[in-house]
Amino acid sequence: MSELESRLLKTGAERLALLGKHAERLMQGYTRDDVPLDGLNDSALRKLLAARLLWRPDEQSGVKLAPKVRELIAEMLADETRRHVNADVAETLELVRSLVHSYREARSRGEHWRQEQQLLRLRQEVDDLNGRFADAIDSLWQRLNSDFGFVSQLSDKIRENDRAQKQIVRLLDGLALIDFDELIALVGSDGSLRKLLISQLQQRLSHHYTSLREVQRRLIELMARFRKQQARSRLISGMVAFMREHPGFVPSNYAKRSDVPALFNHAAPLHAAAAPALDRALESRVLAELLHELPTPRHATQTLESAVPALTPEDSLAAARQQALKQDVERFYLAVLDQPPAKPISALAYLYDSQLDWPDEIWLFQVISEYQGLPRSEQQAFRLHQDESPASSFNDLRLIHDVALAVAV
Amino acid sequence: MIEHGPLLERLLAGEFVCAVSDDNAFRHLANEETRDAIDDYLRPLNRRLASNDEGSVYFLAWRQLNEAAREQLSRQLSDTVNSLLPLLEWLQLVQEALGRDTLAAPGDVLKPAEFSAKCEDNQSLRERLERLATDSFFGSQSDQLDAQVKQLFKRLKEHGYLLQPHTERQVFVVTGKIDYLIEVVRFIRDEENLPIDAEREEGAQEALL
Numbered sequence: 176m177s178e179l180e181s182r183l184l185k186t187g188a189e190r191l192a193l194l195g196k197h198a199e200r201l202m203q204g205y206t207r208d209d210v211p212l213d214g215l216n217d218s219a220l221r222k223l224l225a226a227r228l229l230w231r232p233d234e235q236s237g238v239k240l241a242p243k244v245r246e247l248i249a250e251m252l253a254d255e256t257r258r259h260v261n262a263d264v265a266e267t268l269e270l271v272r273s274l275v276h277s278y279r280e281a282r283s284r285g286e287h288w289r290q291e292q293q294l295l296r297l298r299q300e301v302d303d304l305n306g307r308f309a310d311a312i313d314s315l316w317q318r319l320n321s322d323f324g325f326v327s328q329l330s331d332k333i334r335e336n337d338r339a340q341k342q343i344v345r346l347l348d349g350l351a352l353i354d355f356d357e358l359i360a361l362v363g364s365d366g367s368l369r370k371l372l373i374s375q376l377q378q379r380l381s382h383h384y385t386s387l388r389e390v391q392r393r394l395i396e397l398m399a400r401f402r403k404q405q406a407r408s409r410l411i412s413g414m415v416a417f418m419r420e421h422p423g424f425v426p427s428n429y430a431k432r433s434d435v436p437a438l439f440n441h442a443a444p445l446h447a448a449a450a451p452a453l454d455r456a457l458e459s460r461v462l463a464e465l466l467h468e469l470p471t472p473r474h475a476t477q478t479l480e481s482a483v484p485a486l487t488p489e490d491s492l493a494a495a496r497q498q499a500l501k502q503d504v505e506r507f508y509l510a511v512l513d514q515p516p517a518k519p520i521s522a523l524a525y526l527y528d529s530q531l532d533w534p535d536e537i538w539l540f541q542v543i544s545e546y547q548g549l550p551r552s553e554q555q556a557f558r559l560h561q562d563e564s565p566a567s568s569f570n571d572l573r574l575i576h577d578v579a580l581a582v583a584v
Numbered sequence: 585m586i587e588h589g590p591l592l593e594r595l596l597a598g599e600f601v602c603a604v605s606d607d608n609a610f611r612h613l614a615n616e617e618t619r620d621a622i623d624d625y626l627r628p629l630n631r632r633l634a635s636n637d638e639g640s641v642y643f644l645a646w647r648q649l650n651e652a653a654r655e656q657l658s659r660q661l662s663d664t665v666n667s668l669l670p671l672l673e674w675l676q677l678v679q680e681a682l683g684r685d686t687l688a689a690p691g692d693v694l695k696p697a698e699f700s701a702k703c704e705d706n707q708s709l710r711e712r713l714e715r716l717a718t719d720s721f722f723g724s725q726s727d728q729l730d731a732q733v734k735q736l737f738k739r740l741k742e743h744g745y746l747l748q749p750h751t752e753r754q755v756f757v758v759t760g761k762i763d764y765l766i767e768v769v770r771f772i773r774d775e776e777n778l779p780i781d782a783e784r785e786e787g788a789q790e791a792l793l
Contacts, residue, residue: 329685404686407766408679411672411687413780414769418669426665426772430657438764438771439664440645442631443656444598 190226194244197223201240204229205248209237250310255318255325264349267304271297275361275368282365294367301376308383311346315339315390319397329405336398343391350384503531504541511557511580519560519581542578558583588612588622595622595633595644600744602641602760604690613642636767640690641760664768670721671745671765674736677716681709692758694746700733 194201197219204210210229212220220238223229229238240248248254278293318325318339323332355377362368418424429439453459507525514520522542523535531538546559560579566572591609594601603610612618613633623632627647634645646653675687678694681702688694703709710729717724717732724735737756740746745765746756773780 327685332685404689407687410766410769410773410780411675414773414778415669415672415676417778417780418672426661426776428658428661429775430654430661435649435654435657436771436775437634437645438636438767439657439661440634440649441598441657441660442644442646442653443660445596445629445631447593447596 193226204240253317264352267300270300305379312386319393333401336394340394343387346387500541504545516582516584519579521577521579523577556583600641600643600761604757604759605747636764638763640763667721670719673716677712688758690758690760694756696733696737696754700730
């Protein structure tokens with residue numbers, strides 16, 4: 176191992192270790208504007224700047240993450256909002272050309288070691304190129320498969336989809352730059368170069384090409400869906416706004432046009448009704464069987480009496496009281512009939528004597544209403560005298576104090 | 585024709601048949617021969633098979649438009665126009681309440697419980713729901729949020745915009761009739777030259793509201 180190579184290894188490893196050592200700080204820089212510097216000493220900061228992990232745009236501004244580090248993090252996290260797609264084919268091709276020339280030079284001079292080195296660099300460049308395409312395609316699929324779920328608004332999704340489609344166009348343009356006729360001429364008859372730059376590369380690139388075309392097709396489909404959804408949302412919100420502004424809006428009657436629009440020609444419902452028919456002997460037997468198979472109702476048929484409107488307990492209680500009052504009054508009438516004719520009995524006196532607990536007023540009311548409820552012929556058998564007086568000298572309202580009932584002579 | 589009996593009954597009853605409401609029938613209807621056979625069958629009933637522009641939902645149309653048919657279509661059109669605003673407001677409310685970036689589309693699953701919960705937490709959604717539920721189209725008599733939501737879903741189911749796959753489960757699926765509704769809106773916009781510009785930015789539309 177040469178001294179140069181060992182120094183390169185040492186420095187590279189030291190600087191890579193910085194990534195781990197300052198991982199949290201760098202991630203904070205990834206999510207914010209600047210990398211927070213509190214608690215970081217000068218020498219550590221100098222090392223980070225020297226390793227080009229950080230950079231400072233100018234003296235006044237804060238320290239920022241280097242673009243390559245940002246890209247690396249985005250790649251590692253598959254952070255689709257920030258992942259870059261950049262195949263940069265033209266520069267790689269330039270490099271490949273010059274590496275091939277210098278490889279052939281070394282071979283013609285018999286510099287075996289240099290030849291090996293150039294071939295290694297060529298392999299790395301070709302791998303990188305492949306890797307960049309593979310990464311880009313992976314990033315595109317990720318975005319497609321998540322329906323651009325990393326942004327929430329439909330308009331953002333449309334923009335992201337648009338951006339992805341432009342990236343595909345650039346990637347396809349990049350692929351088109353690779354001219355295999357030129358590469359064939361360039362590698363000539365060298366077997367290892369031919370294998371590397373022609374057969375392997377061609378196979379991989381054609382694979383990338385197919386993938387890109389497929390992603391492109393799917394993105395366009397998705398875009399059409401997005402646009403349709405967007406147009407729908409706009410149409411609906413526009414119509415709602417319009418109808419709110421014009422509450423009396425009525426479209427013309429499309430049904431009266433000579434040519435009714437297809438959308439509004441929706442025929443009236445027609446129910447395909449059917450009833451059991453007994454006009455076919457064969458079927459009547461089937462119907463009879465069906466009838467027998469009808470499940471018996473789970474509940475017994477309700478009797479007519481129980482089907483009267485429900486009475487609340489209070490109602491039935493009041494009715495019972497009413498009935499008792501009526502019977503007591505009837506007994507009073509019978510008592511009057513037992514008396515010698517023309518001898519009146521005071522209703523209140525009877526009430527107190529019989530020790531009935533009806534309020535006076537209710538009792539009198541029932542006695543009077545019983546009298547008025549009698550058929551006229553029976554009414555004539557009694558004589559009802561009302562003991563009454565005016566409410567006051569100015570009010571001719573008559574107050575009944577008692578009634579006396581006697582058998583008419 | 586026998587195998588299409590149930591489908592014919594549904595169509596004759598005035599239903600809209602889509603991939604959500606009857607996947608099997610919808611696939612049969614994609615076949616032109618089946619459609620022709622159904623059309624032949626419907627001829628004596630003065631009906632024919634029709635679909636929306638997109639072909640995502642099928643329904644029956646009058647074959648010959650007589651005076652009675654036109655009367656019925658006029659009444660139907662007026663019903664449609666009257667139900668338009670509450671239906672569209674419902675679509676917007678669902679989209680906002682559930683935090684979706686698109687309007688409900690055929691096949692989308694809606695859960696009344698989720699919808700209620702979102703409206704409960706947000707006064708403005710709650711008020712809009714209340715206003716919508718008491719609209720004569722939805723006709724809720726209740727002032728309870730859950731009952732209002734229930735009524736909303738019930739009416740939408742009755743009108744064929746939603747489907748409830750299991751009666752005992754409160755989960756609904758949006759049917760293709762929504763596509764039909766949106767085409768109706770588009771048609772009215774174009775036909776009446778309404779100042780609704782589909783290309784206008786969404787922000788401008790919101791500012792209008």
